[in-house]
Amino acid sequence: MAYPYTHEKEVRVLSRGWGDPRTRTLEGWKALGGYQALGKAFEMGREKVIEEVKASGLRGRGGAGFPTGVKWSFMPKEKKGPHYLLCNADESEPGTFKDREHLRWSPHQLIEGCLIGAYAIQAEHVYIYCRGEFFEATQVMARAVEEAYEAGYVGEDILGTGHRIDITVFAGAGAYICGEETALMNSLEGRRGLPRVKPPFPAAVGAFGKPTTINNVETLSAVPHIVEHGGEWYRQWGTEKSPGTKLFCVSGHVRRPGNYELPLGFPMKELIYDVCGGLREGRSLKAVIPGGSSVPIMSAEEAEACSLDYEGVVECGSMLGCASVIVMDDSTNIVKQVRRMVDFYAHESCGQCTPCREGTQWLSRILVRIENGRGREDDLDTLLELGDQMTGTTICVLSDSAAAPVASSIEKFRDDYLALIRRGEKVGAA
Amino acid sequence: MSDSVKPSGADEIPFRNPGWAGNTGEFDLTEELVRGEEYVGDLPAHGGHPGRAPTYPYMLKDREPEAPLFEGPYEERFEKIRSRFPTARAALLPALNLAQEIRGHISQDTMREVGGMLGLSDAYVRGVATFYTMYNKRPVGRFLIQVCTNISCNLCGGDEVLAAFLEATETEMGETTEDGLFTVMEVECLAACGTPTAIQINSRYFENVTPADVPAILDRLRDEAS
Numbered sequence: 001m002a003y004p005y006t007h008e009k010e011v012r013v014l015s016r017g018w019g020d021p022r023t024r025t026l027e028g029w030k031a032l033g034g035y036q037a038l039g040k041a042f043e044m045g046r047e048k049v050i051e052e053v054k055a056s057g058l059r060g061r062g063g064a065g066f067p068t069g070v071k072w073s074f075m076p077k078e079k080k081g082p083h084y085l086l087c088n089a090d091e092s093e094p095g096t097f098k099d100r101e102h103l104r105w106s107p108h109q110l111i112e113g114c115l116i117g118a119y120a121i122q123a124e125h126v127y128i129y130c131r132g133e134f135f136e137a138t139q140v141m142a143r144a145v146e147e148a149y150e151a152g153y154v155g156e157d158i159l160g161t162g163h164r165i166d167i168t169v170f171a172g173a174g175a176y177i178c179g180e181e182t183a184l185m186n187s188l189e190g191r192r193g194l195p196r197v198k199p200p201f202p203a204a205v206g207a208f209g210k211p212t213t214i215n216n217v218e219t220l221s222a223v224p225h226i227v228e229h230g231g232e233w234y235r236q237w238g239t240e241k242s243p244g245t246k247l248f249c250v251s252g253h254v255r256r257p258g259n260y261e262l263p264l265g266f267p268m269k270e271l272i273y274d275v276c277g278g279l280r281e282g283r284s285l286k287a288v289i290p291g292g293s294s295v296p297i298m299s300a301e302e303a304e305a306c307s308l309d310y311e312g313v314v315e316c317g318s319m320l321g322c323a324s325v326i327v328m329d330d331s332t333n334i335v336k337q338v339r340r341m342v343d344f345y346a347h348e349s350c351g352q353c354t355p356c357r358e359g360t361q362w363l364s365r366i367l368v369r370i371e372n373g374r375g376r377e378d379d380l381d382t383l384l385e386l387g388d389q390m391t392g393t394t395i396c397v398l399s400d401s402a403a404a405p406v407a408s409s410i411e412k413f414r415d416d417y418l419a420l421i422r423r424g425e426k427v428g429a430a
Numbered sequence: 431m432s433d434s435v436k437p438s439g440a441d442e443i444p445f446r447n448p449g450w451a452g453n454t455g456e457f458d459l460t461e462e463l464v465r466g467e468e469y470v471g472d473l474p475a476h477g478g479h480p481g482r483a484p485t486y487p488y489m490l491k492d493r494e495p496e497a498p499l500f501e502g503p504y505e506e507r508f509e510k511i512r513s514r515f516p517t518a519r520a521a522l523l524p525a526l527n528l529a530q531e532i533r534g535h536i537s538q539d540t541m542r543e544v545g546g547m548l549g550l551s552d553a554y555v556r557g558v559a560t561f562y563t564m565y566n567k568r569p570v571g572r573f574l575i576q577v578c579t580n581i582s583c584n585l586c587g588g589d590e591v592l593a594a595f596l597e598a599t600e601t602e603m604g605e606t607t608e609d610g611l612f613t614v615m616e617v618e619c620l621a622a623c624g625t626p627t628a629i630q631i632n633s634r635y636f637e638n639v640t641p642a643d644v645p646a647i648l649d650r651l652r653d654e655a656s
């Protein structure tokens with residue numbers, strides 16, 4: 001949380017005002033300069049808005065890191081029917097807990113971002129798809145939308161410009177897979193949340209069969225600041241290829257877990273040992289997952305050398321994902337934690353693709369066997385082979401995500417697996 | 431070596447954030463302020479502005495399994511929901527949410543009724559309803575307690591918290607206590623990983639929960655129920 005801790009190294013652009021309940025009100029948001037960017041965007045015109053976002057180098061914060069301005073420019077210029085903007089607030093990647101804070105502390109920042117985005121891609125309706133479990137945060141968001149309607153920022157003739165943009169807050173009903181963009185569209189349409197085969201891409205055929213753009217909460221929340229201050233301004237933080245600030249969600253074995261807004265490229269070592277207060281007394285670092293449960297696990301050495309930008313993490317053998325840093329000290333039973341992640345994917349697989357539906361179940365069964373001291377050495381090869389077959393063979397990347405922690409942990413923590421297998425040791429309760 | 435986090439050794443879990451009401455920072459935060467209760471205000475049954483209408487609780491404390499669907503203010507809300515989407519089908523999830531809010535669970539009959547109102551077949555609605563975990567296909571206790579045991583919580587003792595709830599309620603996973611008050615379940619990551627262990631009780635989150643907190647939480651719920 002940015003509250004009650006705020007570290008001096010934080011650069012609080014998006015999280016400014018978090019912890020102050022006034023920020024979530026329309027009045028409080030305006031007092032912080034809110035809704036200025038919206039007026040400016042209408043003056044700039046949509047082309048210029050997209051150019052500015054491109055210039056900022058803002059990359060999608062939902063996990064893939066695709067440049068937002070470029071994504072917007074894929075939308076048809078000539079409008080033939082409705083366009084839609086979907087805001088992905090289905091945050092459910094294990095280790096990630098930033099979007100909930102965005103929804104409940106700075107809902108108007110997101111509304112402003114949604115309006116600017118919708119204007120840029122000529123969408124008349126924005127759906128904010130909130131995770132079903134987020135009842136409280138969704139209510140705050142929904143109340144803010146109501147307030148914005150009452151004040152004339154949303155709806156007909158926004159700020160007297162003649163533009164009409166509607167916003168509807170939508171609540172999901174519990175399914176991790178609905179965070180995948182095409183599954184989210186199906187879910188919004190009242191279907192089961194099954195990912196769609198691409199192409200066609202959403203910019204051509206998206207929600208309700210119309211051109212659609214989908215952006216993460218944090219991505220859209222950055223937009224008003226970029227429009228207000230310019231793309232160059234945003235580049236004062238971060239690296240050439242990963243500009244700007246990012247919310248880092250740190251969880252696990254650190255003294256001060258929480259959300260910290262830092263410039264991209266921030267050293268992981270400093271994040272863990274300084275910003276988050278380091279590990280428990282007498283413990284040492286064992287492993288780190290830098291981007292939520294879907295990315296490869298890192299050894300302590302890799303982690304300590306890693307700089308937290310999209311490229312830097314790839315160089316160290318993993319991915320930044322949504323910057324959800326899960327820290328594990330030497331008390332951790334890696335096999336158990338990997339099994340727990342795999343169980344998650346087995347539970348959340350939508351079941352459309354055989355490698356994913358069957359593969360996640362098999363991974364889980366073999367890992368349980370190893371964990372309980374009934375594993376065999378050739379199980380490791382079986383796991384790796386299964387993982388291979390699950391990678392790049394399915395409609396969406398959930399299947400790859402399930403295989404990633406298994407393969408990377410066998411590579412980096414083989415001894416942990418072997419110890420369990422050889423000793424036939426049964427693992428304790430935790 | 432296995433994880434060394436033990437239920438009794440609170441000193442081994444220094445991951446306890448001050449949490450909601452830490453008050454160590456710049457602001458004097460109460461739980462209500464963090465949750466935004468003042469700002470949200472009372473939730474009108476008719477749903478308020480249509481842009482807000484599709485989002486409502488799944489899990490009220492009081493529910494009536496036989497209550498009529500979408501009458502009075504709820505009918506108004508149902509109409510608002512329909513007005514927000516270009517197709518009738520898209521109103522299905524919000525309509526099921528609303529049905530669950532009123533009745534507490536989604537029975538086969540409820541699926542049929544909701545489908546009938548939206549012109550969708552029985553089989554279709556069942557297919558959708560069974561896809562999503564938050565629809566209770568059977569009645570659950572007055573308080574549905576869902577404990578996250580996913581990785582971040584697990585690293586900080588989520589399994590122990592789950593065990594403590596099961597023990598204190600003397601139930602098996604998913605079973606409801608005889609007095610109808612509690613159903614305890616395991617849940618996947620609740621996106622509150624920085625304040626482990628995270629649990630959800632009906633529509634509300636509780637964070638930084640340790641096994642030692644369990645009796646007090648259950649007492650609080652029993653008070654609420656009486």
Ligand SMILES: Cc1cc2nc3c(=O)[nH]c(=O)nc-3n(C[C@H](O)[C@H](O)[C@H](O)COP(=O)(O)O)c2cc1C
Nearest residue numbers: 060061062088090091092179180181215216219398
């Ligand atoms: C299995 C799966 C789950 C995903 N879950 C989320 C999610 O919870 N939130 C999110 O913003 N993006 C999620 N994504 C990424 C989205 O598909 C999409 O890339 C993203 O919302 C695009 O927004 P951005 O360009 O702003 O990052 C998920 C992807 C996959 C494959």
Ligand code: SF4
Nearest residue numbers: 350352353356394396
């Ligand atoms: S990879 Fe898995 S989750 Fe993704 S579409 Fe296929 S079965 Fe569904």
Ligand code: FES
Nearest residue numbers: 578583620622623
């Ligand atoms: S792992 Fe428990 S809330 Fe995310």
